[in-house]
Amino acid sequence: MSKTFAVIGDPIDHSLSPNIHSAAFRELNLDCSYIAYKIAKDELEEGIESLKKIKISGFNVTIPHKVEMMKYLDKLDESCSIIGAVNTVTNDNGILKGYNTDMDGFLEPFKKRNLNIRNLKVLLLGAGGAARAIVVGFAKEHAKSITIANRTLENANKISEFANKIGLKANPIRIDEIGETTKNYDVIVNATSVGLKNEPSIISLDGINSKTIVYDIVYSPINTDFIKKAKEKGAIVIYGYEMLLGQASRAFQIWHGVEAPYNAMKKALLGGV
Ligand code: ATR
Known part of the structure; x- marks a missing residue:
């Protein structure tokens, strides 16, 4: 049938x-x-x-x-x-x-590239529904810590509390507090909806290097400005379509x-x- x-x-x-x-x-x-x-x-x-x-x-x-x-x-x-x-x-x-299936879908590209998340320091942009599944994924894979940066601090606080509860050390900040600190992170994920309308990346990726993993969950366009900036720095790039x-x-x-x-x-x- x-x-x-x-x-x-x-x-x-x-x-x-x-x-x-x-x-x-x-x-x-x-x-x-x-x-x-x-x-x-x-x-x-x-x-x-x-x-x-x-x-x-x-x-x-x-x-x-x-x-x-x-x-x-x-x-x-x-x-x-x-x-x-x-x-x-x-x-x-x-x-x-x-x-x-969002969490496993999020983790799959790391596995495909043989990238181990254990002990990595993560910067997560965004604190919506998608961010929640991502936080659980990083907790499961034993990331070292996660900084949750969001436009609205209150939402970052909530996800941060949730992360701490499930055993992932987290701290919430406002996106405009990131400044030049991107060099302190091994993984940077965009889980905001910024990029969907071709907007420029909300943070500067100037501090990153070729070992930084940069992941945009926005999949349309495939090459967001965030992804383009990461490529310019020779970073390891993971696309939203994955x-x-x-x-x-x-x-x-x-x-x-x-x-x-x-x-x-x-x-x-x-x-x-
Ligand atoms: P999803 O289910 O895809 O995560 P969502 O729950 O609506 O969607 O969350 C959207 C995320 O994008 C939120 O973190 C939101 O920030 P706020 O909590 O401050 O609303 C973020 N976001 C959306 N538009 C934004 C913009 N123009 N600048 C910065 N962050 C933005």
Whole structure:
């Protein structure tokens, strides 16, 4: 029987998840479809009811529902309960189970490059939903410490408390306090949405060197200004599309029980690039 999957969020028209998953269905000859479904912030409950009515087999969750969605789950995978946010849901005859594949998706590019996170000093820009999954990832891989820099200090404080609670030494600062301190870090991650509209990087990367790992989770454009500045310094660069593919291939495996066709998914995302 044909199966239907979806990604829910708002805005949703620019989501690349339908392209990625559809390419995987074609590659593996699966009788499945994947739709982008716009659900406004205050209409999540009705949105989920309509997904159940059409017997959705599973769905991805994105901004602004990743935390709110937790309320509507019948079961939680550990990945989801520890992060406190959900990005992947399975539907077993109306029983919804939540997973979070963002953390593993984030860590995958480090593994692919054989980069060991243990004892590294991290500077994380941003303190939103994505930052939470990233903090759990760095805690799991035993980073030495994390500085959480955010425009709104209050949000940095919250994530910092969370990091300390799960055993990762953290301190919160405002982004404009970073100044020339980037040389003190082994890894610098942009988990703010800055770059999506081609804005210039919010920090200077002048102090970094060829050993610094610079990771932008913004994937569109592929070469953000932040990534370009890191390349100019010869740094080790990790692209946002790698995390996107990492979380998508894990969601695929959860839904279909087989390994995702990574290269077909990557090709759908990058085209001929
Ligand atoms: P996500 O789920 O992708 O993390 P989010 O929860 O909306 O999205 O978080 C967006 C992050 O980008 C926040 O850290 C936000 O900073 P604030 O906490 O101060 O809102 C950050 N951000 C968004 N626009 C920004 C801007 N123009 N300058 C600096 N930081 C920005």
